[in-house]
Amino acid sequence: MAVGLDKLPRLHPVKGVRLGTAASGTRYQDRDDLMVMELVEGAVSSAVFTRNAFCAAPVTVARRHMAVSTPRALLTNAGNANAGTGDSGIDSAVACCEGLAAVMQLHSNEVLPFSTGVIGEPLPVAGLVDAMPAAAQDLAEDNWERAASAIMTTDTVAKGSSVQLELSGGRVTITGICKGSGMIRPDMATMLAFVATDAELSQSVLDDALGAAVGNSFNRITVDGDTSTNDACVISATGSSGVSITEADDIDIFTQALARVCTELAQAIIRDGEGATKFVTIQVEQGADGNECLAVAYTIAHSPLVKTALFASDPNWGRILAAVGRAGIQDLDIDKVELYLDDVCIAERGARSENYTEQAGQAVMDRDEMTIRVVLGRGEAMETVWTSDLSHEYVRINAEYRS
């Protein structure tokens, strides 16, 4: 079902990172659902978390641990989000960290916990702890693909991205995996992304690079920014390549490469969106500022009427214009607005373009991937978001999930 997603690309190992997986049997049968990512001593990590007020227990614990320690292991379980679980959920997340710390001879503060799956059920701590020795036993540098599979929930494919780049000091690798297949926004029960590099970066350079990369990738596939209870994206820099990134040029190149990896991961989530049959880029141009471009883009991206028309491959551009019109832009001059499907101009000056034909619109709509482009005629800002359609399959998946 995933749109334009083939099998995983080659995921280059990252020196200083080992990954291991195991099957806890707590929710899924016959598959690994526990993933450990071990970081070499001295690795620097940066993370962004959900802004949801009901953030899940593992998010609270991960934040606390990062505040007092340098992460040495990331622990993820799939199938239970440990969200909406109150104080006992916190205890459960801590217990898992303690369990893994004992196996790996770390302090529990050096373990960051991540959970994804159903909300509101108690975390099956004992089953997870029982599986930890097997996951630790499994640790190896070339386990990225199996790690990507072990963190899946309703995902239909494993997701990863990897690049190698030549910097002034030598070659470095950036490899990442993610999970999530919420269609409209990844709030079903979490988008998780784990990225690592063998480059050596200071904490502040790494923080800045992650912020820039996430802002134009993971934060552009969701209406309300970071909205799930469990969303998290972590990047760890091991420094094991011996290539230090301190020059401005190298920082730029690295940041751009990290952004490419994050964008590919974020787009993979949309391509694997629940029931997705289309991958749609929404590009809003000539806005007075970025915020109004985003307001228009998200209003289109979340209109159930636009999304069902996309599913039907129906060039029902009236629904798109109606979404633009209710996006809350002050003093929008509709005579200056233009609407394109790929390169086909559909509407201008408040009405259907004179040259538009239903056939031309239909030809674009029949594509699996397309761009909805809106020109606002108000300024020079531009923003892009990615979304998917609203299909029968989406309703089926989300009506049947849990049951």
Added chain:
Amino acid sequence: MAVGLDKLPRLHPVKGVRLGTAASGTRYQDRDDLMVMELVEGAVSSAVFTRNAFCAAPVTVARRHMAVSTPRALLTNAGNANAGTGDSGIDSAVACCEGLAAVMQLHSNEVLPFSTGVIGEPLPVAGLVDAMPAAAQDLAEDNWERAASAIMTTDTVAKGSSVQLELSGGRVTITGICKGSGMIRPDMATMLAFVATDAELSQSVLDDALGAAVGNSFNRITVDGDTSTNDACVISATGSSGVSITEADDIDIFTQALARVCTELAQAIIRDGEGATKFVTIQVEQGADGNECLAVAYTIAHSPLVKTALFASDPNWGRILAAVGRAGIQDLDIDKVELYLDDVCIAERGARSENYTEQAGQAVMDRDEMTIRVVLGRGEAMETVWTSDLSHEYVRINAEYRS
């Protein structure tokens, strides 16, 4: 399919109002699709229109006509919204007003045009004008039910509400009809509501009464306020009963009765929501102000994940809490939040209630009508919105519409 909607209640005629319908054959076969509502000379009218920047041509023309004349006839066609049609759409709406004015011996400024249906297609003016004499011929005081049917598009049932009330000066009637079956927000192609009373009211009292009634009815069934390109609600007071409403007590009673009619009409739209299988009241209490209550209520009401869970009758309260948590409430103390399904307390203090059982939640979810109640513990404000679920049928209707 409509939830809890039987046949139309008795719609009392309103002295001073006559209605007529006819079949133009422009889009639908074998049904009336043109509706004329004639107002006696001296009737006072008040209206609210969509705030969508891409408002439809008839909205623009209706506003202009109301600014210069007192309405004597409301003209509605179903099947074509005359929206996204640019300058020629304005010409078409004016031509329709001129057509009806000629038949009814009015000035064209005294006619208000309303259109509902597909967006972006040219209005079939000639066909509509041809049907106007038949509609005018048909004018009668007891035609409310047929009028309610003639304005339907994807509606599955005609919608109306009617009350009679005793005031100090005697008995007055308020009768209204509406159309609209957009599920998530009525922006498919319009919510239209026409209400009339034989009471005598000044323009300012009528304006205030309509504003109060709409604010707690039609504006509580949609996320973005008035979001469609064509939405309109008109109330006309003929004064034909001879009962004048000037005393504060009478004004209060009248306003409350009007609010009841508007609420019943608004709820009918949700009950007939596209593919709706549930009628859900979302009540948010103890907010610091009304806006934050509405923000929470709308975030829940528009969460596709909540809506699909409602469709599945799945008490997946984690999705509701997640929606509360991302509604953007500053400094929300989740320990004070409580969540109820009807009278069943599901969550409190950030976690599942100790007394909650899945069976109790399931029992509520199995009902066709239920209330999701959120207690924020921050103040004394309260707001209520009404919504529906997200079903396979919704996707089918909106993916197939137009085709």
